Amino acid sequence: MAASANYWYIAIQYIAKMMVITYVAFVVLGVLCIGLQYWAIKSRKDPPIGNNPTFLKFQRGYFAAYFLAVVADWLQGPYLYRLYSYYNFMEDQIAVLYVCGFASTVILGTWAPIAADRFGRKKLCFMFTIVYSLACFFKLSRNYGVLIMGRILGGVATSLLFSSFEAWYVHEHIETHDFPKEWIPVTFAKAGVWNGILAIVAGVVANFLAEWCGLGPVAPFMLSIPCLIISGIIVMTQWQENYGTQSVTLVKSCGTGLRTVFSELRIFMIGVIASLFESVMYIVIFIWTPVLIKGGPSLGITFSSFMVCIMIGSAANQILVTEKVQSYNLLLVSVGMALLANIICIPTTNPDDPNRNLSFLALLIYQISVGIYFPSMGFLRIKIIPDAHRTSVMNWFRVPLNIIACFVLMLLHNSSFRHGNYLIFIITSGLLTFALLLSWQFVSMVKTDSDLQNGSTSENDSSVSSA
CATH class of the missing domain: 1.20.1250.20 (MFS general substrate transporter like domains)
Incomplete structure (x- = not known):
């Protein structure tokens, strides 16, 4: 009994030490990141462009839907493997689930841009929110076949996320609003910075739900669903349809x-x-x-x-x-x-x-x-x-x-x-x-x-x- 108690005491001490290291590393890295980002901004030598009020309003309309979509994606990153292990699947079974997601991404990755051009980019962006919501919903099941289907749907959604949204924006920027092409990198640069910030925040929120609130590893996936629904509503009500110019x-x-x-x-x-x-x-x-x-x-x-x-x-x-x-x-x-x-x-x-x-x-x-x-x-x-x-x-x-x-x-x-x-x-x-x-x-x-x-x-x- 004494040996067993001593083992658990050592294990708890080690886990606590690892958790402290994790939080300290996060704070130190965060401070370093803020310093480097400030230095990077100060080192820019290009004059500011893209400050037109109409352009900024158009940007905000795009970001409103896009950022909700990427937040839903980032929320799932920390606890995907943990969720499958929580359902008592072995590491090799979890590997198969990941492979199904990767395979569906590569199969659909080639088709997605062409489908967006042909059927409409707005429709494909809305389809992304539906498909990814279903993929998240399937995470509630402990059935291995259902989880495989969820991973396949997740791969399909990922292909749509990284093709349809950007294609819709570029077309609207140039063809509909006739803004200068030189302003496109301004939007994507902002998107890149905020994408990183939102990923960091998503990790903290997922941690809060899964560990601090004790809701388990499925909680971040459930939070993704309302984010996706709101993103889909914005796409359908605020965006207009556009298509590719070439077949x-x-x-x-x-x-x-x-x-x-x-x-x-x-x-x-x-x-x-x-x-x-x-x-x-x-x-x-x-x-x-x-x-x-x-x-x-x-x-x-x-x-x-x-x-x-x-x-x-x-x-x-x-x-x-x-x-x-x-x-x-x-x-x-x-x-x-x-x-x-x-x-x-x-x-x-x-x-x-x-x-x-x-x-x-x-x-x-x-x-x-x-x-x-x-x-x-x-x-x-x-x-x-x-x-x-x-x-x-x-x-x-x-x-x-x-x-x-x-x-x-x-x-x-x-x-x-x-x-x-x-x-x-x-x-x-x-x-x-x-x-x-x-x-x-x-x-x-x-x-x-x-x-x-x-x-x-x-x-x-x-x-x-x-x-």
Whole structure:
């Protein structure tokens, strides 16, 4: 009895220590983020644009629906894995649920932009709110088949979120209101900053509902539903319908994109680097919860800390770009940081001697690398991939991205992987090593290319959204 009591005392002490570390890290990172964001704003050298009252009113109408949609999405991030484990599903069963979501995203990702052009972007935005609400509602069920259906619907909704809303805005901005094209990055830059802030707030709110109020991991999903309903009401009552100007079939779009991929080595290399880096990102989205959950951290606060780190990386990117550091060099730095973080996670996630505090630190470093990566990659995509074919080209590279992520997660069915997440990190480190070598070769190839020298700050900001 005494030995048992001593064990529980040590366990409670460890959990309390991990929770304290989580909250302290969140506060420290938050202060650092505010400082860097302020520095980034002060370092901007472009004159302010887009202050027209009519434009600002149009912006607010778009943000009202879009921000509610992304808040609903972010609320689900911290507790998705926890919800499935709360329903007593094993890690390999949870991996299958994640794979179903990824697979539906890649299958529908190519179709969604074309469907939005053909059937109407407003309709697709409204359809997103309905489909995602159903996906959240299905989380109430403990039936595995129903949960799989919920994940598939979630993948469909994600495809719509990241295609229809932005397409609707661009069309209204140019065709309906005839605002200057130069003002589009202003909106997307604001959206990027507020997206990060709302993600942080969503993590805290999810933590409050699930842990502080004791409502359990399903509570954030239920809160997402009213956010989605209100977003849908705004879309249907305040937005007007618009359509694509050209009728493009799926086969023609895919064929054109494939030809563009192999038309230039730079396009092929940037796509492969993106596939490798972002497939690891998808794997980390799954793996961070089982890596840290036994240490007893507050998952919502941990998620918010990750989002703060992404904003830190994004602010650092903007500051360095202002100081004339080129985006291709920042891409190399981001891949290198991600590789370092994943290598650290190999020994710290060994089931025989886990070190969750060091794993937590490594994952924070990884999220900073993600914050640096997306604006850099977005800028390079804009400069390298022709605008007319950018969507179809990136759709081709999303295929290997999702295949890699799904394949690695399905390895959790293998008994040698099931209880050793460090084996997963060995694979992700290998993928990032290949990405780093390609990035190094890419930098050597393009560093003398004047077309890839950083332009204005606003141009780099717009890439955050497009990424």
